[in-house]
Amino acid sequence: MSGPAASASGRLAGRSDGWLFAGLSLLVLVLFLLSLGVGRAPIPLIESYGHLFADNGSVLALILQEIRLPRAILATMIGATLGLAGAALQGLLRNPLAEPSLIGVSGSAALGAVVMFYFGFAAAFPLALPLGGMAGALVSVVLIHLLAGRGSSGLSLILAGIAINSLAAALTSLALSLAPNPYAAMEILFWLLGSLADRSFEHVQLAAPFMVVGWILLAGLGRPLEALSLGEETARTLGVDLKRLRLRLVLGVALAVGAAVSVAGSIGFIGLVVPHILRPLVGHRPGVLLPASALGGASLTLAADIAVRLVSTGPELRLGVFTALVGAPFFLWLVVKVRREVL
Amino acid sequence: MRFATVILALVLLLLLLAESAVAKSERIVSLNLCADQILLELAEPEHIAALSFVARDPYLSYHAAEAERFPVVRGSADEVLLLHPDLVLAGTMSTRATVNLLRRLDVPVLELPVAQSLADVREQIREVGAAIGEAVRAEALLAALDARLAALAPPVGAWRPVAAVYQTNGHTIGAPSLIDDLLGQAGLINLAPRVGLGVGGYLSLERLLAADPDVLLMERYWPGAASLGQTLLRHPALQHAIAQRPTLFVPSRLWICGGEFLAEAVAFLADAARAALDVNDGEAP
Numbered sequence: 001m002s003g004p005a006a007s008a009s010g011r012l013a014g015r016s017d018g019w020l021f022a023g024l025s026l027l028v029l030v031l032f033l034l035s036l037g038v039g040r041a042p043i044p045l046i047e048s049y050g051h052l053f054a055d056n057g058s059v060l061a062l063i064l065q066e067i068r069l070p071r072a073i074l075a076t077m078i079g080a081t082l083g084l085a086g087a088a089l090q091g092l093l094r095n096p097l098a099e100p101s102l103i104g105v106s107g108s109a110a111l112g113a114v115v116m117f118y119f120g121f122a123a124a125f126p127l128a129l130p131l132g133g134m135a136g137a138l139v140s141v142v143l144i145h146l147l148a149g150r151g152s153s154g155l156s157l158i159l160a161g162i163a164i165n166s167l168a169a170a171l172t173s174l175a176l177s178l179a180p181n182p183y184a185a186m187e188i189l190f191w192l193l194g195s196l197a198d199r200s201f202e203h204v205q206l207a208a209p210f211m212v213v214g215w216i217l218l219a220g221l222g223r224p225l226e227a228l229s230l231g232e233e234t235a236r237t238l239g240v241d242l243k244r245l246r247l248r249l250v251l252g253v254a255l256a257v258g259a260a261v262s263v264a265g266s267i268g269f270i271g272l273v274v275p276h277i278l279r280p281l282v283g284h285r286p287g288v289l290l291p292a293s294a295l296g297g298a299s300l301t302l303a304a305d306i307a308v309r310l311v312s313t314g315p316e317l318r319l320g321v322f323t324a325l326v327g328a329p330f331f332l333w334l335v336v337k338v339r340r341e342v343l
Numbered sequence: 344m345r346f347a348t349v350i351l352a353l354v355l356l357l358l359l360l361a362e363s364a365v366a367k368s369e370r371i372v373s374l375n376l377c378a379d380q381i382l383l384e385l386a387e388p389e390h391i392a393a394l395s396f397v398a399r400d401p402y403l404s405y406h407a408a409e410a411e412r413f414p415v416v417r418g419s420a421d422e423v424l425l426l427h428p429d430l431v432l433a434g435t436m437s438t439r440a441t442v443n444l445l446r447r448l449d450v451p452v453l454e455l456p457v458a459q460s461l462a463d464v465r466e467q468i469r470e471v472g473a474a475i476g477e478a479v480r481a482e483a484l485l486a487a488l489d490a491r492l493a494a495l496a497p498p499v500g501a502w503r504p505v506a507a508v509y510q511t512n513g514h515t516i517g518a519p520s521l522i523d524d525l526l527g528q529a530g531l532i533n534l535a536p537r538v539g540l541g542v543g544g545y546l547s548l549e550r551l552l553a554a555d556p557d558v559l560l561m562e563r564y565w566p567g568a569a570s571l572g573q574t575l576l577r578h579p580a581l582q583h584a585i586a587q588r589p590t591l592f593v594p595s596r597l598w599i600c601g602g603e604f605l606a607e608a609v610a611f612l613a614d615a616a617r618a619a620l621d622v623n624d625g626e627a628p
Binding site for chain 1: 511512513544545547548549550552553555564565567568569570571572575577578579580583
């Protein structure tokens with residue numbers, strides 16, 4: 001592409017990208033503030049922000065600062081991680097069905113975290129928890145890549161994902177039933193369906209650094225993924241080091257998703273839904289899709305976490321239940337659409 | 344006075360006569376923690392063929408030390424049948440398949456529903472006593488329990504303190520339940536029904552803090568094992584809630600089942616009520 005037409009379209013895209021990012025950032029901000037205002041304690045929305053900065057040690061200040069703030073921060077960061085990881089995996093595997101929870105990355109991360117947690121390693125050495133999550137995620141991303149990488153069909157990717165998911169879920173149950181803990185059978189729900197209820201800054205501290213490192217690894221991959229979308233040969237002629245691209249992407253996804261799952265359990269479908277909604281808006285350019293998916297993922301997760309608190313009157317609904325209720329029908333629709341396009 | 348003694352002696356004599364007519368169960372198997380407790384208080388040791396495996400859990404079973412002397416079963420039909428029981432005690436909530444199978448094989452089964460009050464506990468002790476041929480011991484046990492409860496003077500203040508039950512993982516107990524009844528006996532008001540949690544459920548930290556109870560009753564079950572519930576105990580907001588009011592760790596074994604030890608539970612809870620009243624000098628906060 002060259003000449004005035006290309007530069008004009010580039011300028012146009014640049015301007016609309018600006019609007020898109022501004023809009024998404026505003027959405028994240030609004031949802032973040034709303035998330036701080038929602039909870040079981042009846043505090044008027046506007047009043048609650050005052051308590052956020054109050055230094056008086058009152059109960060309401062405590063609720064805002066130690067319960068709602070870490071929750072909103074985790075929802076934002078974990079959502080961004082899942083959106084970004086979904087977009088990156090879809091770019092690498094050139095498959096619209098790739099998503100951390102569908103292909104077993106989240107499930108394997110949960111397994112790693114469960115082993116570290118219930119057998120006491122995390123109690124002795126807190127960092128063992130995110131490290132276990134990341135190790136589990138890494139194993140599954142490498143496995144998926146070996147089983148269904150290199151432009152193989154959507155079917156083989158999903159089948160490999162089912163296999164890895166079932167194995168991870170079975171091993172998680174096994175680990176929990178062998179663990180010396182009377183609550184393991186109840187707590188398995190947390191790991192399989194995810195939740196942000198009653199998390200604290202301890203969890204933010206454990207997971208945030210790894211998520212940020214993962215984001216940094218993934219952030220620069222827009223351009224090489226763009227080249228890869230034209231095919232491996234073309235990417236190579238454009239000077240993309242495919243080995244390096246894969247290594248960086250696999251590590252980035254493993255770090256970010258592994259850390260996220262180790263503090264909030266496995267939350268599904270965010271990484272599937274978000275890139276698909278945004279792709280038509282950014283015109284199939286991974287360089288724009290990656291950051292946009294991060295913002296979109298943060299918005300969707302914040303919204304879902306607000307929703308679970310608003311709809312549940314009894315025990316709080318698990319976040320993963322809600323995202324699956326929204327995500328699974330979307331996934332079905334996507335399967336039908338992909339099939340139509342392929343056949 | 345003498346007349347009353349004579350009457351009592353006569354009643355006891357009649358009960359003894361009635362009892363000798365009824366054959367005592369000699370191979371009793373229990374599949375339920377609360378049935379274990381009642382058996383250990385009523386039955387002759389040589390008549391207990393097996394207890395449930397939970398009976399040995401020192402956190403849940405008041406008579407855990409005594410339970411060590413008896414064989415335990417996990418609750419599957421085959422292991423129960425191999426013991427050739429002449430009576431099986433089971434709860435109504437678990438081991439359903441086993442109970443159905445035992446019934447089909449004509450093994451006598453007595454099912455005990457979850458006791459939801461002290462009155463339920465009394466009824467169950469009588470029921471088990473009658474079933475195993477120890478009705479006299481059952482009456483004596485109830486008399487001892489009543490005497491101990493009567494000797495306790497629950498604190499009387501101008502108001503009744505509100506107690507929040509906060510178990511591992513944030514579960515709480517509502518009403519009707521044995522624990523709710525015990526709280527009432529000890530002069531406390533249970534928080535859960537007040538905040539709209541009917542039979543119990545999950546008390547989020549936010550709700551606990553906002554409700555601002557006068558006393559916090561927690562359980563410490565298997566504190567050595569890593570669990571999400573143990574992690575939750577470290578939450579700064581919960582630590583703050585604990586620091587702000589009298590907080591007592593109730594041994595679970597005291598209040599989840601019925602037995603003479605319930606007097607100990609009520610005494611423990613009355614101490615909690617007294618602590619809450621002391622903090623506020625008996626004035627409503």
